[in-house]
Structure formats: C-alpha cells, structure tokens
Amino acid sequence: MNLELIQGLLLAFALVVIMMPAYIRLLRHLGFAKQIREEGPQSHMVKWGTPTMGGLLLILVVLGIYVALRGPVQGGIIAPLATLGLVGLLGAVDDYLNARTGEGISARQKLLWQTVVAVFAAWQIQSTYQITGIRVPFVGDVAVDPAIYVPFAAFAIVASSNGVNITDGLDGLAGGTLAFAFVSFMIIALLNVPSQPNIALLCALIIGALLGFLWFNVHPAQVFMGDSGSLALGATLAVIALITGQILVLPLIGLIFVVETMSDIIQIGYFKLSGGRRVFRMAPLHHHFELGGWDEEKITLRFWIVGILAGLLGVTLFMASINALR
Numbered sequence: 001m002n003l004e005l006i007q008g009l010l011l012a013f014a015l016v017v018i019m020m021p022a023y024i025r026l027l028r029h030l031g032f033a034k035q036i037r038e039e040g041p042q043s044h045m046v047k048w049g050t051p052t053m054g055g056l057l058l059i060l061v062v063l064g065i066y067v068a069l070r071g072p073v074q075g076g077i078i079a080p081l082a083t084l085g086l087v088g089l090l091g092a093v094d095d096y097l098n099a100r101t102g103e104g105i106s107a108r109q110k111l112l113w114q115t116v117v118a119v120f121a122a123w124q125i126q127s128t129y130q131i132t133g134i135r136v137p138f139v140g141d142v143a144v145d146p147a148i149y150v151p152f153a154a155f156a157i158v159a160s161s162n163g164v165n166i167t168d169g170l171d172g173l174a175g176g177t178l179a180f181a182f183v184s185f186m187i188i189a190l191l192n193v194p195s196q197p198n199i200a201l202l203c204a205l206i207i208g209a210l211l212g213f214l215w216f217n218v219h220p221a222q223v224f225m226g227d228s229g230s231l232a233l234g235a236t237l238a239v240i241a242l243i244t245g246q247i248l249v250l251p252l253i254g255l256i257f258v259v260e261t262m263s264d265i266i267q268i269g270y271f272k273l274s275g276g277r278r279v280f281r282m283a284p285l286h287h288h289f290e291l292g293g294w295d296e297e298k299i300t301l302r303f304w305i306v307g308i309l310a311g312l313l314g315v316t317l318f319m320a321s322i323n324a325l326r
Helices: 002-030 042-047 054-070 076-101 105-127 146-168 174-189 196-218 225-245 257-274 283-292 296-325
Strands: 133-136 138-144
Touching: 002 054, 002 076, 002 174, 002 196, 042 225, 054 076, 054 196, 076 105, 076 196, 076 225, 105 146, 105 225, 146 174, 146 225, 146 257, 174 196, 174 225, 174 257, 174 296, 257 283, 257 296
Parallel strands: none
Antiparallel strands: 133 138
16 A cells, blocks of 8 residues: 555656646746735745646646546545545635736635535535544544534635635646645555555645655746645645644644734734734745845744644654554
8 A cells, every 4th residue: 555655646746747747838928926915025026927727737637637646536635635635625716817807705604605515525525434423633532523523624615725725826836735635645544443544645646746746836837736736635634634643733734824823813903903013024924024134045944843843743643643542
C-alpha cells in the first residue's frame, strides 16, 4: 500500500507539472487573470494579470487519478471526493466571475453554497460511519447526538474552507501549508485504528498535485490557486479530519489557517468596536508582516516552517493519544 501512495503522489505531481504550462496558456487566452484589490499592499500590483483558477487543474487531476486507480466511488470516500468537486465548482465560478467582472460571487451566496455542500458531506460521513461521538485526545469518543454532530461537522468544513481561502494571499503560502497538513493526515490515516488506505491515497494524490502546483506558484508566481483550489482543498481537509476522527486535532495541524482567520476576525471586530482603529497594519496576518518590511519569500518560508512544526505536533498528539487509550 505504501508503494501505491508513492506512485500516486508522483503521478499526480508529474501530470500537474506536464499539464500546467498549457493550462496557464489557456487561462491567459481566456482572460482568467487575477484582479488585485486596490486596498491591498501596493507591492502586489505587479501580480495584476497573473492567471488564476490553477486549483481547478489540481482537482481534475486528483479526481481523475483516484477514479482510475480505485474505480467506482463508493462508501466512505464519497464525502471528500464530492466536497472536492462541488466546492471546487463553486470556486471556479467565483474565479470566472472575478476575472470577467472584477466581482465574484457575493459572500452570502458563497457561504450558502458552502453550507449546502458541508451539510451533505457531514450527513454522508455520519451515516456511512455511524458516528455517535467526537474523538477527544486522551479521552476517547465523547457521545454526541447526530443532530448535533452534523451541524458541528458542517461548521468545521465551512470554517476550514474559508480559513485556507484567507491564507491564500502570497505566492506559495496556501499551497505549501496545505501540503504539510495533508501529509499529516496521510500519516494519521495510515496509523489509525483501523487504517484508512483510501483516505491515505487521496491525501497522497492531493500532496503530489500541490507539489506540482508549487512548481509554478512559488515567487514570482506564474499562476494562482484561486478560490477553485483554496475553498475546495480547505473543505476537503476538514472532511478528511472528520473521517479520521481527528477533527479536534485539525486546528493544530492547520494552525496557520487558524491564525490567519483569527487575525482577520480580530482586525474587523476591533475596527468596528474602536471606531476605526486597527490591531494589525493589515489583515490577514501575512499582510501585517509584509507592511512591516518582510520579503514575501521570507513570510512564506517562515509560515511553512510553522506549518511543518504544527503538523508534526498534530501527528505526535494523535499517536500519544492512541497509545494512551490502548
């Protein structure tokens, strides 16, 4: 099985690297270019016109390879694959509208669609695995009624989706931190009791696709992930955390996404409460460091380091909890 994971990862990487140059040319031809917010850092204006919607290729590669290797989709893998595809479709429409008009789907409409997909995924997970509790590290499964579990799980999926989307603001930032997070959950899926090889394979395919994407997305980026990638992969990460029973470990493994989201919430909340004052130079947090004089590459690499360490701590917590409950 480990050989299949390596082969799947390498295949996903190779396909994205081979197909991305032509895909970038297609995006340029169709005019799917990034529109930079005027209120953002002025250094980002050079990114104007860079092709976006790169995440759509990742999704197609991952789904295509998984179906080719595993055949008809059924059982516990339906939720993550459906989430990846459906939220990816939402993001692709948003990227298209943003490129054409400068205005994407409204926040309310986007949240509504995310919620619909998240509730479906949460219900599918609960009904497939007959989940009756939430696994708490060092405690075990704490009983939770399905009527509570489904909205809790749906909230986690929407929160993770938007957290990754908020983080996707610098070249390579979201792609790298996502790759580290999926590596962590691939390990968890393999070491889980019982092991979950299908989930591990999906993680491996996503990791390979992300590495292929980063080949073109590191500074200076030739293509951006767009909402098609960040929203879909963030939601899928939460679905995988739910299926492995480690949703409470996700905030640690995805620490960068949590911190970025909280910085945005704190900034907006304090701005409204204080009548216009700010906690950060600009939110989310990576922009705060940018305006503080940090180079974009330095911010990305340091956030990657934090993401790696957070992933290692998350896996360590998982393993320690498993050993303690035996």
